[in-house]
Amino acid sequence: MSSPRAFDAIIIGAGQAGPSLAGRLTAAGQTVALIERKDFGGTCVNTGCMPTKTLVASAYAAHLSRRAADYGVVLEGPVGIDMRRVKDRQQTVAKNARGGVEKWLRGMPGITVIQGHARFESADTVRVGDELLTAPKIFLNVGGRANVPDMPGVDDITYLTNVGMMQLDTLPQHLVIVGGSYIGLEFAQMFRRFGSQVTVVEMGPRLIGREDPEVSDAIREILEAEGVAFRLNAECISFAAHEDGVCVHVTCEAGAPQVTGSHVLLAVGRKPNTDDLGLDKAGIATDKRGYIVVDDQLRTNVPGVWAMGDCNGKGAFTHTAYNDFEIIAANLLDADPRKVSDRISCYGLFVDPPLGRVGMTEAEARATGRMLLIGQRPMTRVGRAVEKGETQGFMKVVVDAETKEILGAAILGLNGDEAIHGMIDLMYAKAPYTVISRAVHIHPTVSELIPTMLQEMKPG
Numbered sequence: 001m002s003s004p005r006a007f008d009a010i011i012i013g014a015g016q017a018g019p020s021l022a023g024r025l026t027a028a029g030q031t032v033a034l035i036e037r038k039d040f041g042g043t044c045v046n047t048g049c050m051p052t053k054t055l056v057a058s059a060y061a062a063h064l065s066r067r068a069a070d071y072g073v074v075l076e077g078p079v080g081i082d083m084r085r086v087k088d089r090q091q092t093v094a095k096n097a098r099g100g101v102e103k104w105l106r107g108m109p110g111i112t113v114i115q116g117h118a119r120f121e122s123a124d125t126v127r128v129g130d131e132l133l134t135a136p137k138i139f140l141n142v143g144g145r146a147n148v149p150d151m152p153g154v155d156d157i158t159y160l161t162n163v164g165m166m167q168l169d170t171l172p173q174h175l176v177i178v179g180g181s182y183i184g185l186e187f188a189q190m191f192r193r194f195g196s197q198v199t200v201v202e203m204g205p206r207l208i209g210r211e212d213p214e215v216s217d218a219i220r221e222i223l224e225a226e227g228v229a230f231r232l233n234a235e236c237i238s239f240a241a242h243e244d245g246v247c248v249h250v251t252c253e254a255g256a257p258q259v260t261g262s263h264v265l266l267a268v269g270r271k272p273n274t275d276d277l278g279l280d281k282a283g284i285a286t287d288k289r290g291y292i293v294v295d296d297q298l299r300t301n302v303p304g305v306w307a308m309g310d311c312n313g314k315g316a317f318t319h320t321a322y323n324d325f326e327i328i329a330a331n332l333l334d335a336d337p338r339k340v341s342d343r344i345s346c347y348g349l350f351v352d353p354p355l356g357r358v359g360m361t362e363a364e365a366r367a368t369g370r371m372l373l374i375g376q377r378p379m380t381r382v383g384r385a386v387e388k389g390e391t392q393g394f395m396k397v398v399v400d401a402e403t404k405e406i407l408g409a410a411i412l413g414l415n416g417d418e419a420i421h422g423m424i425d426l427m428y429a430k431a432p433y434t435v436i437s438r439a440v441h442i443h444p445t446v447s448e449l450i451p452t453m454l455q456e457m458k459p460g
Helices: 018-027 042-046 049-066 083-106 182-194 213-225 318-333 362-367 383-388 416-429 449-455
Strands: 009-012 032-036 111-115 118-122 125-128 131-134 137-140 144-146 174-178 197-201 229-231 238-242 245-249 258-261 263-266 270-272 305-307 346-349 355-359 372-378 394-400 406-412
Touching: 009 018, 018 032, 018 083, 018 318, 042 049, 042 083, 042 318, 049 083, 049 182, 083 111, 174 182, 174 245, 174 258, 182 197, 182 213, 182 346, 197 258, 213 229, 213 394, 213 406, 245 263, 346 416, 355 416, 362 372, 362 394, 362 406, 372 449, 394 416, 394 449, 406 416, 416 449
Parallel strands: 009 032, 009 137, 032 111, 137 305, 174 197, 174 263, 197 229
Antiparallel strands: 118 125, 125 131, 144 270, 238 245, 245 258, 346 355, 355 406, 372 394, 394 406
16 A cells, blocks of 8 residues: 555535635644535535525515515515526525635645545544545544434425425425524525415424523514414424325424424534544544544644644634634634633524624523623614514613623624624623613714614613
């Protein structure tokens, strides 16, 4: 057998973190092998953020068109949806982004791009097909995929995950979504706006259980007003084939014992792509869910091996994956001791209106035992929202009464996913809330009411 090809570094996976790290390493004069077994760009580019938000944009256009009369705009005839064109648009966005990542990598000096499935042979050697590669530094950026729980009857039906949803070019008559969290709710609203009947089945007593109840309730009300049906407290979910598609059996506190749909989407979480990498041959530890165990600088238990992105369980977002790259590059190349524990949790739910979230919920803040200040303002009292005719939702902030530091915030409403960044930046600065409450913001914007909300906080 021939000797392994030697590199300074091997990167497995071309998601959000891998290509950027390859750029930094090669710019530093290191030789890099980057291995990708399928699509360049990872989940975000191919089956996640970019194509889904493209679908959200199409759904918003349809929704706004139906509301045209509210703005004094006259459209003739009903609003129609051409799902083939909707699909083609989102596929074009993904294809262009994927092609851009691949072109960037293949044109990068000092890199060898290899397409294939990498598996560890030892702690410093991987196999791709018949070829062996070795390096003193190996970085795992292998991402995750939709979780398919072993629910009764799931193997007897045809079901969709986020991947299959990207391939639909006809409109489901009745889309049943199992899972009332972030991914499921985004698909629920967009396909209702496209014209499908939509039912969301959730085992818990409310949607997106990690959020404060008022956020969950407001999102449910928003979607119910658009015609999305919900079956909560679904204690025992099972599936069976049906002449009209799929029968989803639910045991709920109220309602019929089953829902029959033409299509079923499973949106019940994600799992890491770590089960076929040969991690045991390298001695790399994983937790009980399959996530690679890493320290505060994203090092695994095996010296010379790092894990970044969705596979390490430290975050499930594009922005956390990219920050993983930044942390590793800072430590290895910049003598800058950055660490994961410095990161403040923030994310968005991209229903319409969107939810922007940072830090603790009110429930989490109360659990710390601190004295709190709480501010809240409905979007009906935000001029920009009133002017645009989009006044659903509210903004909320939780502050430590002693330190005056913001502990967490949520903005469910027009531009909430953008306006939240003022809160995020202040939290990273560890500055008191008065920095924003005394700031003069631009009128008319959503952000201008954040200082007003902070000025009106009350002990909570």
